[in-house]
Amino acid sequence: MARRWTPQHTVMLRRIRVACCSIAVILASVGTFAVGARKTVALSINGQTSTVTTYASTVQRLLQEQHVTVKSHDIVESTVKGELKDHDVVTVHSAYETTINIDGTEVPFWTVATSMDQLLGFFEANEVAASKVTVDIKNVYNQLTGGLVINENGPVTVIADGKTSIAPSGKLTAASILDSKGITLGKEDRVSVERDNGTTILRVQRVKHETETRTENIPFDTQTIVDTSLQPGxxxxxxxxxxxxxxxxxxxxxxxxxxxxxxxxxxxTTAIPVTQIIAVGPAQPAQDDADANTDSGADSSESAGGSSDSGSGSPSSGSDKGSSSSGSASSSPSASAKPSPSPSKTATSSPSPSKSTPAPTTTPAPKPSTSKPSTNTGNTSNSGNSGNTSNSNNSSSSAGARLWHPTVQQAQTYAAGAAAQRGWTGNEWNCLVNLWIKESGWRWWAGNPKSGAYGIPQSLPGSKMARFGANWKDDGAVQIDWGLYYIATTYGSPSVAWKHWQDHNWY
Structure with a gap:
């Protein structure tokens, strides 16, 4: 018996066909997406390169998949900005902290250099005025590879104990080179690396401490008293x-x-100073006229006492030379310890009928200064800005204390090396200089009272810079590090950021 086809059966078959087609389309789409999203990427971490297959669409997602931890100062680069594509190369440079010396000021510096010569080369890549930069060895030991090599591409000149020698291979750590030269370091000896006209110099400075004693004078004080038994003057x-x-x-x-x-x-104190005591006669009574004496109704002795008190209380009287000179004598005695005779105000301000000697007044002699007076009341001589009342140099002598108030020159020197290790030289560096001249004039304390932006890169708000250091408000190095990170992650390069600033007057 033939099977009967009904409308319901036809509808069912139609639904099955539609479902099958939908499934086929979905599978094809998924397959196409999977094939398109799957990509092969070269991942280089501190010089170690591996090939990985990933479906990640961004560099950040790729690093998360590969369990790569990136810290604040590390530098991450990709051959293509934006979305991750097949055959891209992602490079991660782990940063470590060294100590550089800029014009005699020690500053912590985070770098990705693989040798000290390369680190110094970063500062030479962007020619910034004439700041002298050296690298302190003490913070380079025990880092990524157990110590940086000095110079990967040539010899090293070693200077120690007044002698100069050449290490033919600079592709060694400082310790290895010094050992090969038979140079032993003391606990506090200093080792630094610098470049001079293309020559890499490894310098050893011997540090010694000695105890010295010195005998100094303690100036005596001068005490002035009024002696009524003496004649005026x-x-x-x-x-x-x-x-x-x-x-x-x-x-x-x-x-x-x-x-x-x-x-x-x-x-x-080996000898206590002896106070010098100077006795002066009372001030000469002022000459009052007869009418004044009559009007006052006072007897002659009281009038004389009042005149005497008046003469002491008004030492500027033109008719009483003794009183006029006494103010000078009692307030600042001369170096010869012979001030002009006069009672002090304290001694004669309360006249009494009795002739008892009033309480003496002590006037300490000025003590000579043994140090040079400071001529820098602000920071006008260093940064050219009178608003900076702090020392522009490193406020802490310890290199480990990351707190630095740089001059404009020092800030640009620091930024030149930090930018060069990101590959920002030439025009990129010039764009960065112009950008931050417009934003802050390269002043670490520059603030915008209207917007709240702060620091060399004018972070808005300034607290964003705390990612690179809690002392962001007082540390130019922290501000520069954050500013370069912001430009790299937001615009990719200073030239793009500068163009955005020119178009919008902000970045």
Whole structure:
């Protein structure tokens, strides 16, 4: 018996065909997407390259898949900006902290250099004025490979103990080169690397500490009293002053035999200064006329006392030379310890009928200064900006303390090396200089009161820079590090950021 076809059966078959077609389309789409999303990428981490297959669409996702931890100062580069594509090359450079010396100021510096010569080359790549940059060895040991090599491409000149020698192969660590030369380092000896006209120099500086004692005078004070038994204007030294003495002990630091600094350890007084006592006669009474005496109704003795008090209280009277000169004598006695005779205000401000000697007034003599006066009341001589009331140099002498107030020159020197290790030289560097001149004038303390932007890169808000250091408000190095990171992740390069600034007046 033949099978009967009904409308319901036809509809069912139609639905099955539609479902099959849909499934086929979905499978084809998924297959096409999978084939298109699957990509082969070269991943290089600190010089070690491997080929990985991934479906990640971004560099960040790729690094997460491969369990690669990227820290704040690390540098990540890709051959193509934006979406990850097949056959891209992703490079990760792990940064480590060294200490560089810019014009005598120690500054922590995060770098990805594989040799000290390369690190110094970063600063030479962007020619910035004449700042002298050296690398301190102490923070280079025990890093990624157990210590950087000095020069991968040539010899090294070694200077130590006043002698100069050549290490033919610079592709060694500082310790290896010094060992080969038989140079032993003391606990506090300093080792640094610098470049001079293309020559890589490994320098050793011997540090020694010595204890020195010095005897210094303690100036005596001068005490002035009023002696009513003396004639007005008469001066008598009742007791001659005598300087005291003290013994100061210093810890003095010598670098290669040259005194670098000293620290006061102790101070002991060996002789107490003797205060000089000067007796002066009372001020000469002022000459009052008869009518004034009559109107006052006071007796002659009271009038004389009042005149005497008036003369003392008004030493500027033109008719009383003794009173006029007394103010000068009591307030600042001369170096010869013979001030002009006059009572002090304290001694005569409360007249009394009795002739008892008033309480003496002590006037300490000015002590001579042993140090040069500071001529830098702000930072106008260093950064050219009177608004900076802080020292533009490193406020902490310790290289480990990441707190740095750079001058414009020093800030640009630091940024030149940091930018060069990202490959930003030539026009890219010029664009960065122009960008931050417009934003802040390269001043670490520059702030915009309206927007709240702050620092050399004008971070908005400034607290964003805390990613690179908690002292972002007071540290130019932290600000520069963050600014370069921001440009790299937001625009890719300074030239793009600069063009955006020119078009929109912000970046």
């Amino acid at each position: 008469q001066t008598v030294i009742q007791r001659a002053g005598q300087n005291g003495s003290k013994t100061d002990t210093y810890n003095v630091t010598y670098v290669d035999g040259v005194k670098e600094s000293e620290t006061l350890i102790s101070s002991q």
